[in-house]
Amino acid sequence: MLTERQRMILNAIVDDYISSAEPVGSRSISKRGDVGYSPATIRNEMADLEELGFLEQPHTSAGRIPSHKGYRYYVDHLVPWNSAESAEVGTIRAFFAEKLNAMEQVIQHAAMILSNMTNYTSILLGPEVFHTSLRHFQLLPLDDKTAVAIIVTSTGQVENRTVNIPPEISLSEMEKVVNLLNSKLVNVPLYKLKTRLYSELGEEMQRHISHYEELMQVLDTALESDHEQRIYLSGATNMLTQPEFKDVDKVKNILDLLEETPTLLKMLAPVSGGSGIQVKIGTENNHEAFANCSLITATYSLDGQALGSIGILGPTRMEYARVMGILGILSRDLTAMLAHWYK
Amino acid sequence: MLTERQRMILNAIVDDYISSAEPVGSRSISKRGDVGYSPATIRNEMADLEELGFLEQPHTSAGRIPSHKGYRYYVDHLVPWNSAESAEVGTIRAFFAEKLNAMEQVIQHAAMILSNMTNYTSILLGPEVFHTSLRHFQLLPLDDKTAVAIIVTSTGQVENRTVNIPPEISLSEMEKVVNLLNSKLVNVPLYKLKTRLYSELGEEMQRHISHYEELMQVLDTALESDHEQRIYLSGATNMLTQPEFKDVDKVKNILDLLEETPTLLKMLAPVSGGSGIQVKIGTENNHEAFANCSLITATYSLDGQALGSIGILGPTRMEYARVMGILGILSRDLTAMLAHWYK
DNA sequence: CGTTAGCACTCGACTCAGATGAGTGCTAAC
């Protein structure tokens, strides 16, 4: 356990380092108004903190910088809560005041606002359609071979995909099936669609419909979960403005990773147990490229079900307090908006 | 006009510089097997070429590098045609052999292949729905206030947007109008939809339908051209591997511009008069950030109508021949595929 | 006993001079 003074010093060092990006020395800490000790005393404490693993020294004659463990302690115990500036709250409120009526627009816009406001990179995970349910299904023939399957979800999102129609299936038959589907499967969660298709409609369809096999295959691909979650990135180049990434090679790996959607999906996957805001520091991200980055994420939800997440990626030397504050507000407001929208 | 020998030397310098990224000296040109002159002779010619504006010298004691004018001449007169490697042709053919059945997938995939193959950044402009026509229109009510308008185009693309329905319009009325729309406006080009809506249906609707004004407004927003062209980027980080962009500040401007969709849209806007492959060198791009970049574009089309374009962005020191070859093949094949698809 | 002043020491960052060498322009000879 750290003493009160050690906590105070650690806090001061992290704060200083976050704003200056330079190793901080005992003297500069001592000179702060709120610290009543001489450099020598600070030095002793710093040596102890280093031994405990909270600080590191780039080289002997430099100041100290926080280690991952130091950041972790800072985030867990020292972050000043409730620190979103009123100006920022205003921007977010203004954002929600605009009436945007497509989910995708909202998310995209939010990503931009976040990256502009924080000067870090924002990574948003679009709403997971997985847990939404079917509102309407439709099959529009394009020509004699293909058709467009359209799925409208309960949240108003529209998914579509092209399917091939075997020649032996007639149009009228197709229509019958679609009607049946709409009458029986509306309000069924998307992820249960396929099983319900077989369990509830299988028998009835087999009776009324010829070419059962071929038809089922068509529906199978039509209902295939194309419902991937989408990643919305904004401000990726903000990474380049960080002094720790002035070396092109380092930043290359990071930006490359940002183009790899599957990896990002995994990283942002909403943790249902999470109490709200999650912070992954450096190696906690389990990815070499992000070893010097921190990822702060929050989720937004509908009916208590986490739908997607919003994240900010920055250097480990990140303004944790500010970003956590902003993310907290945005995720809460986003959730509120969704609740109101689909009341 | 350049002499044959000057053209040969210019060609050699551009080739050398493209592959080495270092200023090329008279000695190294002279040593090439196919050049039968001593360094001194080459030097004289180089001095002439510099005076003519085709070459520049970073400083007195360095070799020469091609100027923008030099690249322009190279592209216009010296590029060895037909230079796509068979291996590359193979990759492209393999790509078209896979059956992808959604336009978006094709474009996205093509972008990735292009950037991987060239190690530059690929920028693809999705098909312009502007010139396609209406295949089907539908309005699906979500709740008592809103509905989703779905437009399926002749190329099988599905556009959707949420609209607000005024309370005074009844469901049955809405349905009538949608049916009318489908019977009268199918096969009308999207960009004519709105005018045709008024000219052909206005009268009839005014007769049959109450709340004409409100209804027209709904249809107006529903048919609003949300049909923006989409930009598909891939390999943006390849820029970072180019030695001329090892400085973070320079590359920052470029990457920032790549996030600005409207500017990219303008740059890639298909030039209908273009004979095929367009090359914009350096300042020809009319954008400061791209002053040291070249953008090579080609278009793909349907029924002779340019639908979208594919572009490769790299440093001015770019493998013009190879990239032009690849783009040529890809655009041709893409056009052929579209023709076959919507025959 | 905790705190502080003093001091020797470390080590990266900066500066400056000299050496290196790739490449040029010019002149004169072939």
Place this chain on the structure above:
DNA sequence: GTTAGCACTCATCTGAGTCGAGTGCTAACG
């Protein structure tokens, strides 16, 4: 017209020297 030779330029590299921020340790102080 072409080429050999040579003086000249100038970016880059190298190593020595200096600077200064910061440390650890020891001894003195309240």
